[in-house]
Amino acid sequence: MARQSSSNAGRAAEILILLGQADRKGMALAALAAATGEAKSSVHRTLVALAEYGLVVQNGNRGNYMLGPATYALAHRSLGVNEIVATYRPALIDITGRTQFSTYLMVRSGLDTICLDYQMGQIVAQPYVSGIGGRIPMGVGISGVCILGMMDARSRDRCLDLLEDRLAQWDLTRPQIEAEIAEFQRLGFMRGIRRSAGIESLTLTVPINNDHLRGMETAISLLAPLNVLDAAGERAAIAVMRDAISTAERHASSPTRSDDMSGR
Structure with a gap:
């Protein structure tokens, strides 16, 4: 680098950038010293x-240096489960309050989807999960199809390989799930009947x-009795859901909200 480090912190930053x-x-000690303009001992x-x-x-021993696992972990840190619930519970409350339908916060756990939080609506439909902690194989519920669609192609294909037998127990086929995933990727949201x-x-x-939320595919679902919503009602519900999620995230990222969460 053209600039010589003026402090230990600066030298450490230069080294991390060079290794990145x-x-x-990786790089040898001598190469790092030459690139930073610092003594080998420093x-x-x-x-x-x-x-x-x-x-x-x-x-x-005496080998080259490379970035360590902590660097990757810091760069890819995900929200903890408590933070996810704290961030998106207001969205569930907002959606249920505005639509009167039950809403669910769902996250991937291995080959399953798990309910992290929910709000019971005044207009109730039959859910797959009984409440917080309820879990079902991905693809059995519509939220699982959405979550599969959020994954990279290789990971998704491997999950579907492992899920085929479990899906069959629910009278679901891989081609059916793949068609639903394609529809989700076309629309940007998931609509389905189970x-x-x-x-x-x-x-x-x-x-x-x-x-x-890297590595923690998460979605919010609204559950309605069949034939209660027409096409316009469905579009309106999707708009409400997106608005509620955006509002919850904006509020969670505000300085006051961040201070409140950190002080708990």
Whole structure:
């Protein structure tokens, strides 16, 4: 780098940037010293300090240095479950209050979808999950189809490979689920009908596209009795859901809200 570090913190930052730009072989101590314009002893002390926190690792004794797992973890940190519920519970309350239908906050857990939170509406339909903690295989419920559609293609295909037998137990086929996923990816939300306890219900599901939820595919579903909503009513409900999610996220990111959450 053109600029020589003026502090330990600056030297550490330069080293992390250099290692982030290096190939998979990493960089030797001598190369890092030359690139930063620092003495080897100073660079080595900084590397030792970074290694103590898992920010860099050395490939064997006297080997090259590379970014450590803690660097990746920091860059990809997801919200915790409590934070997710705290962020999106107001959205559930808002949606249910404005539509009178029950709403569910659903997240992927392995090959299942789990209900993290819900609000019971005045207009009740037959759900697949009994409440918080209820879980069903992905694809059995409409929220699971939405969540599958949010995943990268390779991960989704592997999940479907492993889910086929379980889906068959619910009289669902892989081609059916794949067709629903394609429809979700076309529309940006999921609409579907499922039968639970012999009763057919309509589910509308909107994905939560939040950069802080990497690896935790999450969605909000609205459950309505069949034939209660016409096409215009469904569009209006989707608009309400998107607006409520956006409002909840905006409020959660405000300084006052962040301070309240951190002080709990």
